[in-house]
Amino acid sequence: MKIQFLLKLLCAGTFCGWYSAAAQKKVVIMGSSTAAGFGSSTYQLSWAGRLEDSYNINKTDGEDTVFYNLAVGGYNTYQELPAGYTQPAGRPSPDPLADVTKALGFHPDIVIINLPGNDVGAGFSLTETMCNFRLMYNTVTAAGAKCYITTTQPRNDYNIAQRQALLVMKDSILGEFGNFAINFWDDLVTGDGLNMLREDRRSLGGLVHPNDTGHNYLFKRVKDRNIFRATSVNSLINITKIYRENNGDNLIAEISLIGNQNVLMTIYNIAGILMQQKKWYLPQPSERMIVPIAALPTGIYFFKLSTGNSTDAVKAFIK
Template sequence: MRYSSIYQLFILFVLILPMKMLAGERIVILGSSTAEGAGVKVPENSWACRYAQYLKSVDKGYEIINLAKGGYTTFAIMPLGTPAYDTGTHVLAVDSLRNIDKALSYSPDIIIINMPTNDVSNGIPLSVQLSNFRTIIDKARSKNVKVWITTSQPHNFGEKYTPPYTESHRPDASKQKFRNQFKLLSDEILKQYGDYAIDFYTGLVSEDSCGFIKPIYDSGDGVHLNDEAHAVLFERVKNKIGLD
């Protein structure tokens, strides 16, 4: 190869490399109310919007597509053809506009799954929820898409958090059973997915082992997280998902 040809290839490489570096990545979010932004005073304060703003500040080539919808369970984001799930009071079915197939149709580089509490709230066993996560994640990874999954988050289940609890003032036993599942679910997600799991539970939960939302992070309804909590979640997403 002549020197001029080598020089031309070098110039081409130098021109193309910055274009590749500025291309950014496409990230799709699958989730429910937390990812949609419930609980914050203004939408821009949700963890998803904060993350999108952060990415744009790093590189305008980054793109986030948020398919999250309040109230959704893992069955809503399962692959097309998944049988509907009957909870006994209502039927949970796949939403073809917000599920894993729709997410993959955007040819994403990364998918973030944030389904923290609705499965438990609908009485879906943890084993079923974890199985659904595996199905969704395996499908994405089969397409060479990286997936990060958040843990559960604390939930008050209609009880007012008034610590400390004593022998004469205990949480409702039936509701406490549900709250305990969020800790078990979070631990299992962290165990199974390791570096690809994002902790949305630790530090946001009360320190008395009762599983309530810390008052400083409660939006006021005992279910959704406030602006301060979403700022914490954003930092955890940003720190966990490294930018290429």
């Protein structure tokens, strides 16, 4: 099942160079009801609709920006993980019409993931939700695209404990993804410590979704992130090549760097579970890392290097 997933990605070219000389840019929006435009009076006034319009105002700039919105109301992180992911018992499987693999099939430059809270309502733990976000992020960036994860959003249909869980998850997303996290919390939340959705930014008669005003605040958060011109994921460090030696027992990563770097090396499996982690010092301009992987079971993995300055490099490999 997992090998089938990898073959799908390989056939789609997601581990190869996609980018042509054409100026067209592609953005895929994934997520649940807010990303689908719920709460706004029209889709054009949702954050996603406003974003699309904003990038297509200038028709003479030579950049044709195309948007694909795969969001489905009510969805959680499990339903949008890569195809072939084997979910734990009692968890939903990925939807092939809305998951990461579907998103990568469009060969995007940017993927924005807006899954702001259904995991909490479903009773999923913070750990598993963050693992799911990490897996989606790593899958997208390993394919050569930029990935942005939006934070949770306040909602009034949850109890106090659930609203607190949303707050904690917001902080976790901002801490984990740094420049590639987008804060959808602060502009919507009440200032009384109850973590409720503000009345003036809440859809009329609803408890969950922002209204046109609320969606406009979310749009501004995405717009301010400057998604096309933000610092590249691999600006300070890049994995130029990755392969195995010594009968497959050693993973070799050839690295190019701007400046000497202290990095954190991590290896995740396809379920987003941490398998190895180690700190390294890498001198510029290049370095060859040798990582023992004999103890890893056969499978698909993500090799990630983090500098601590919101700069990551990620590559997938097979053991």
